[in-house]
Amino acid sequence: MSITSNEFSPTRRLVLKGAGIAALIGLGAVPFDVAPALAAANDAYPAEAFKQKSEADAIKALYGKTAEPSDRVKMDAPEIAENGAVVPISVTTTLADVTSISFLVSENPIALVASYRIPAGTLPSVGNRIKMAKTSNVTVLVEAGGKLYSAVKEIKVTVGGCGG
C-alpha cells in the first residue's frame, strides 16, 4: 500500500473544522455581536447584497463589477447533493491578493449565501455548507487584486431513490 497523494493533510482537516464555524456567519442568521466584528475587519456588513433576489443584483450590490470566469478558482462541490439542506462546497484559489470570497445560489430565494473577507496574509481557502432550495447553478466569486473572478457549477438537488 502506498498512497502518494498528499492533498489532504491534517491541516486541511483543521481548516474544514474551522469552516463550519465561519459558515454560520454567512448563512443569513447573523448574530448581532458577530456582525460588527466582521465589519470592523474590513467595511460594513453588506446588508443590501443579502436582500437581492437575483444573482446579478447581488453581485452588483456586493462588488459593483462583473466577474470573469477563471480556472484559477477551484470549486470542490458535488454534482448531486446528498442532502440539499447542507451541501458542502469549498473553494481554493491560486490568485494573489485575495480580499474576499463569496458564494451564490441562483435558484435560492436570496441568491447570496455567504461572503467572506479574506485578510491579507490569509490562505484563500473557504469551506462551508450551504442550503439549496432546488437544483441550481452555484457561483463562487473571488475578489483578487481589485478584480473579480468566478467559477460556476450546477448542483442537482433530487428527491432520491430508485437507484439501480
Add this chain to the structure above:
Amino acid sequence: MRIRRRDFLKASVAATLTAGLPRLARGADTASVYDLERFGNARILHITDTHAQLRPVLFREPSVNIGVGAMAGQPPHLVGKAFLDRFGIRPDSADAYAFTCVEFEKAAARFGRLGGFAHLKTLIDKLRADVGERRTLLLDGGDLWQGTGLANAMKGADMVEAANLLGIEAMTGHWEFTYGEEVLRDNLARFKGEFLAQNVFLTEEAAFNDAKAFDPASGRVFKPSIVKEIGGHRVAIIGQAFPYVPIAHPKRFTPDWTFGIRDEELQKLVDGHRNNDKVDAVILLSHNGMDVDLKLASRVTGIDIILGGHTHDAIPLPITVTNAGGVTLVTNAGSNGKFIGVLDLDLAKGRVANVRYRLLPVFAELLKPEPAMQTLIDKMRQPYVDDWDDKLAAADRLLYRRGNFSGTVDQLICDALLSELDAEIALSPGFRWGLTTLAGQPVTMEDVLSETAITYPQTYVATMTGGQIRDVLEDVCDNLFNADPYYQQGGDMVRVGGLAYTCTPGESVGKRISELKLSNGKHLEAGKSYKVAGWASVNQQSGAPVWDVVAKHLRAGRPPNRDAPGVTLKGVDDNPGITRLG
C-alpha cells in the same frame, strides 16, 4: 512513465479484431469456446453486478435503453438488431441470445441459463490455470452481496463465503452499503480480498468525532487502491464505489459517509501510482455506470482500462476514449453472473504494450458446476428452501425487468400494490437487477425475492397531489436522461401503475413528462390528491414488505392486468436504443 497514444491505438484495433471475428462462427454447442488464444503476460478477470445470483439464471437484456445527447446511438445505448450490427454478432447465435433481447424466449429454450457461481468457478479456475495462477487477478465490481432472498436473509454473508471460494482478490461496492456500516465491516472482516473505494470519505461531522477511517488524514473510509504484482509486472487497481449511495438509497444506512465521483482525488491517486510507485498499468475497478465511466475517461488521465459495472451493460468490446494524457479503454461486464470479462495484457516497463479483451457469456450448459462451490451453495440455501419453494402462480407471460420505462415484472408488482393496498396509482423503483421467468414457468417465493430483496422493502400508502407525482417522475427521469452523465444515477425510470404518461427523453428537466392520465382516461390534475402505493422509499416506512404483498397477490390468482396504461415516447423515433424485436 506515460502511456503513449500509439500503443493504445494498436491495442484497440487488436481488441476489435479478436473479440469480433471469432464470435461469428461460434455456437454454444461446444466448450471449446472457452479455450482462448494465449496473449500477453497478465490476465485480469472481471465480474460485476452478479446480484448474489448463486445459481444459473435467465436474464433478458433490455429492448429499451435510450441514449440522449452525445450518447444517442452510442454503446451502451444500442439494443436488439442495432446492437448485433454494431458488434458483428450473428442473429440466431448463442452470443445474440446472451447479449440482446432478440427472440429471447425461443433462444432461452435453446441455449438455457447463464452464470451461477459453481459454473463461474469452473470457468474462472480454467481461465486462471490456462495462463498460470500467478499471472492472473480476479476482480469484482460490486453489487455482489444483494439481489436474492438468501443474500438478504444472510445480510450478504453467503456471498462473502462464495467470493472467498471463488477467489475474488479485490472488489468495490454499491448495494453492499445498504446493509449499513456494522454489517459491512463484519462481512469485510471475513472477506479474504480487498474492498477498495477511493471515493468514500467521512462526513465532516464524523471526521470531527474521529469515526473509523482507513486514512484519518484524508478522511478516506476504505483503502482506495492496491498495487498487485502479476506476471512480473506491477499493476495498480483503484476502486470506485457507486458515487450516489446516500441519494439512491436511505441515508440512514451510511450516515457517516459521503460519496461522489471525485475525479480530482482520483487523478492524484493515479498520478501517485504512476510517478511514485512506478506501476506498469493502472486499472479502475468502477461502479460508476458506463456513461459516467466514459466521461470520466475523457477527464482523468493515466488510467489504462476502466473495468466498469452498475448499469448492467454487457458490451463485448472496450470503448476507446481519448484524453489529454492518451487513451483509456472503458468496459462494462453485464450483470447477474451472465458474463466474465477477460482482459489479457501485454505489460511492458511502465506501460501496457497491448491488450485483448473478451466478454465471455457463461453458458451453464457448457460448464460442469465446480463441486465445492455447489456444495457450499446447497448448504447455504438449505435452511430457506422449504419456505421459498412453493409455487405461487404460473407466469402468465414472459416476466422480465430490464428496460428504461417498464418491464412485465414491474407491471405485476404495480398490479399487486394497486389491488392489495387499494390505491389509485402505484410507484415501483426502476432497478436493473431481477431475473426473467418464461411464460408458463412456476413463480416461487424465491423468484419474487429475486425481484424485491432489499433492506428497505416496506410498502407505503400516501396521499400525493398530481403535481407532486409529476415532480417525482421528472426528478427520476432526469437521473436517467440528463445530458451530462455525471448527473445521472444509473437506474431506470420509476415504474407506474394506474397511470399513463408521455416522455420526451431529449428535453430538459421539468419538460420531459406530459399528458399524465389515470387508467380511467381522466387527466391527472396538479392540485388534486391521489392515493399512491409504493415501496423502496428513501424515507422510513412501516408497511408490509413488498414481497409479501406480491406473494399475496399471486396466491389470490387475480387475472393479470394486461391493459396496463403505458408510456408514450416522443422525439426518439430513430433512436437505436429502442427495438420492437423479441
